[in-house]
Amino acid sequence: MSSLVTKELRESASVTASIDPEQVVRVAQALVKVFKGRRKVVLFGNGGSAADAQHIAAEFSGRYMMERAPLNAVAFTNLSSITAIGNDYSYETIFERQVEASIREGDAVIGISTSGNSKNVLRAVEKARQLGAVTIGFSGQTGHLKEVVDLALIVPSKSTPRIQEGYMAAAHVICGLVEKGIFGRRAVFVDRDGTIAQDVPYCSEPEDLVLFPDIGRSIKRLNDAGFLVIMLTNQSGVARGCFTEERLKEIHEKMLADLAVEGARVDAIYYCPHLPGSGCECRKPEIGMVLNALRDFDIDVATSYMVGDTENYDMELAKRIGCKGIRVAGGFTFKDAVERILSESD
Numbered sequence: 519m520s521s522l523v524t525k526e527l528r529e530s531a532s533v534t535a536s537i538d539p540e541q542v543v544r545v546a547q548a549l550v551k552v553f554k555g556r557r558k559v560v561l562f563g564n565g566g567s568a569a570d571a572q573h574i575a576a577e578f579s580g581r582y583m584m585e586r587a588p589l590n591a592v593a594f595t596n597l598s599s600i601t602a603i604g605n606d607y608s609y610e611t612i613f614e615r616q617v618e619a620s621i622r623e624g625d626a627v628i629g630i631s632t633s634g635n636s637k638n639v640l641r642a643v644e645k646a647r648q649l650g651a652v653t654i655g656f657s658g659q660t661g662h663l664k665e666v667v668d669l670a671l672i673v674p675s676k677s678t679p680r681i682q683e684g685y686m687a688a689a690h691v692i693c694g695l696v697e698k699g700i701f702g703r704r705a706v707f708v709d710r711d712g713t714i715a716q717d718v719p720y721c722s723e724p725e726d727l728v729l730f731p732d733i734g735r736s737i738k739r740l741n742d743a744g745f746l747v748i749m750l751t752n753q754s755g756v757a758r759g760c761f762t763e764e765r766l767k768e769i770h771e772k773m774l775a776d777l778a779v780e781g782a783r784v785d786a787i788y789y790c791p792h793l794p795g796s797g798c799e800c801r802k803p804e805i806g807m808v809l810n811a812l813r814d815f816d817i818d819v820a821t822s823y824m825v826g827d828t829e830n831y832d833m834e835l836a837k838r839i840g841c842k843g844i845r846v847a848g849g850f851t852f853k854d855a856v857e858r859i860l861s862e863s864d
Contacts, residue, residue, distance in 0.1 A: 533673060533680040534687045541671050542688050543840075546695035548652050548669055552626040553578075553700055558590040560621065562613045562642060563630030563656075566682055568595050571630055574689050582693035584816050586701040613642035623650030632681040634661015643667055656685040702818030705746040706859060707808065707835075708737075708784075709826030713846050715773070717827075720755035722765060724772035734780025736856040741783050743860055746815055749787040750807045750824075752831065756791035763791060786811060803834035825855045 552559060559578060561571035571593035578591035594600075594616045603612045617627065627646040629639040634657035643653045643666055655667035658681040664670035673684035711717040714733045718726050740747050755761050761769075770787050777784060788807040792798040800806030811817060822841040826832020829845065836843030844855040 530683050533675045534684045536674045537688050545669050546692045549696050550699040553589050557624040559626045561628040562594040567630040577693040582697050584697045610637045613638050614645045617642045617645045621646050621649045621651050626652040628654045630656045631663050632678045634663040698818040702816045705817045705822040707824045708749050709832050710751040712827035714852050720760040722761040724769045727769050732853045734777050734782040736853045737782035746785045748811050751789045753789045754793050757793045802831040808839050
């Protein structure tokens with residue numbers, strides 16, 4: 519029996535992991551625009567999809583992970599409305615009729631149908647498009663829903679349970695992206711050696727870490743502009759035995775004290791102590807350190823920056839997480855990078 523359970527769980531995980539992440543991003547970006555425009559999001563579906571519509575609406579109108587203002591989202595699951603419209607007109611119009619009553623240009627509708635062929639969902643989506651709403655469809659790989667919406671979130675499966683599990687996992691990711699896209703803070707992820715400090719190979723003593731000129735003043739400008747400043751640094755010297763993690767902490771405490779003299783603050787420091795090729799998930803350009811930062815802070819990656827001196831590590835990391843990368847090289851300094859960030863943020 520346990521083998522069957524394991525097989526189902528692995529199948530579910532495999533299907534969910536196969537969802538196109540770009541579809542998830544596009545849906546989240548569209549909803550951010552809708553909510554920022556002070557418009558509403560309406561969701562609907564049949565059976566289990568009706569319950570899922572309520573679930574997603576509640577994540578927006580209540581909260582997902584952040585303490586923040588409520589977002590205007592509602593599910594068309596009122597039993598009196600559904601039965602009245604179904605009785606007086608037809609079951610195929612139960613969502614269309616409600617869409618016609620409440621949708622205005624600039625709103626968004628999310629129709630949910632595991633088959634992709636639910637007539638009442640299709641009719642409601644078509645009506646919403648006529649009224650100027652952004653239309654989004656959650657479905658499996660078959661059916662017509664994906665063909666009639668502006669944005670489709672397709673779970674690559676024909677199995678109803680797998681489709682439901684997949685789009686709910688994706689919906690949770692979307693809720694997180696929407697929250698951070700509206701209420702999240704901007705961050706500047708900063709490399710250490712060669713970016714804000716002289717590159718001393720396997721720097722093992724606090725006095726060997728020397729900041730470049732104007733670093734404190736530049737970081738303070740980011741602090742004052744409301745950016746989180748978060749350091750991400752590969753420190754394989756720990757694994758090589760050049761220094762201990764305790765000594766690395768002392769080096770960073772000295773660096774923070776030097777910055778504090780100029781009123782500057784680094785909000786967090788994340789480091790990877792592993793060797794290249796060790797298979798860890800934290801050594802840049804892997805995204806493990808960024809994931810830790812996202813767990814600790816409410817960061818909107820889309821409006822954040824990565825500043826570093828290497829193409830293969832720092833700029834590649836920026837591409838992987840979807841923030842803007844600025845390379846310090848060839849006379850272009852960290853001070854110049856800060857000037858660019860602040861000018862783009864005006």
